[in-house]
Amino acid sequence: MDKVITYIGLGSNLQQPAQQLVNAIEAIKKLPQTNFIASSCFYRSKALTLDHEPTPDYLNAVVAIETQINPLSLLDDLQAIEFSQGRIRTEKRWQSRPLDLDILLYGNDVINNERLTIPHAEISRRDFVLVPLVEIAPDLEVPGLGKASGYLASCQETGLEKLSAPETIS
Ligand code: ROI
Numbered sequence: 001m002d003k004v005i006t007y008i009g010l011g012s013n014l015q016q017p018a019q020q021l022v023n024a025i026e027a028i029k030k031l032p033q034t035n036f037i038a039s040s041c042f043y044r045s046k047a048l049t050l051d052h053e054p055t056p057d058y059l060n061a062v063v064a065i066e067t068q069i070n071p072l073s074l075l076d077d078l079q080a081i082e083f084s085q086g087r088i089r090t091e092k093r094w095q096s097r098p099l100d101l102d103i104l105l106y107g108n109d110v111i112n113n114e115r116l117t118i119p120h121a122e123i124s125r126r127d128f129v130l131v132p133l134v135e136i137a138p139d140l141e142v143p144g145l146g147k148a149s150g151y152l153a154s155c156q157e158t159g160l161e162k163l164s165a166p167e168t169i170s
Contacts, residue, residue: 003035003066004107007137008078009120009129010061013047015086015098017059024099025063027081033068040132045158048126050094059163062104062132071106071116078103104133108143119143124151127160 008028012020021042029036040062047055067074078101083089086098104120111118119142122129133140133148140148 001068003033003068004109005037005064005066006074006106007104007133007140008063008065009100009102009104009133010063011058011100011102011128012098013056013058013096017056017098018042020085020099021059021061023085024081024101025061027084028063028065028078031065031067031069031074031077035066037064037066038136039063040135042163043128043132044161044163045128047096048094048156048158055096058128058158060128060132060160062129062136064136071103071109071111071118074103074106075116102129104129105140105142110143119145123148125155127152127155127157130155131160 010021010024025039028034043060045058045060047058049055069077082099082101087100102120103116103118104123106118109118120129123133123142124130124145130148130151134152138149142148145151
C-alpha cells in the first residue's frame with residue numbers, strides 16, 4: 001500500500017498543554033509504517049465551550065505524516081496516545097482534556113462511519129484547526145470543500161495567538 005498524507009489536529013487545555021503536545025508529536029513520530037512530514041507552530045486559543053463556563057485556554061497545532069496505517073487503525077493508535085497521556089474514557093464531548101488528537105484529512109479519502117468523519121467536520125469552521133493546517137499546507141485542497149485557505153476569512157475566531165518555539169512555552 002502506498003503511503004497516504006494525513007493531517008492530525010492536536011489540542012490540549014489540561015496538565016501542561018505544551019508538554020502534552022510535545023509528547024504527542026514524539027509518539028506520532030514513533031508510529032509504525034509512518035514518516036513524519038511537518039508540525040505547525042503551537043497556537044494558544046480561547047476555549048470554545050457550550051456553556052461559557054470558565055475554561056483554561058487551549059494549545060493547538062497540526063502535524064502532517066505519511067502513513068500506511070489504515071484510517072481506523074490510525075484512530076486506534078491516536079486514541080492509545082490520548083489515553084497514555086491522561087485522557088479518561090468517560091470524557092464527554094466539549095469537555096476539557098489533556099490531549100485531543102483528530103484525524104483531519106486522510107489523503108483525498110471521504111469517510112463517514114460511526115467512528116470517523118473525514119474530512120473532519122470542523123476543518124473549515126474553526127481557526128485553531130484551519131490556521132495551523134494552512135501554515136503547513138498553504139495550497140491544500142479539501143475533498144468537497146476546495147482550497148482550505150479560502151475559509152480563513154469566514155471561520156470561527158478564538159483569539160488565536162501564534163507561539164514561538166515549543167520549548168519556550170510553559
Ligand atoms: N477550543 C479550542 N480553542 N481548542 C480546542 O482544541 C478545542 N477542543 C474542543 C472544544 C471543547 C470544542 N473546544 C476547543 O474539543
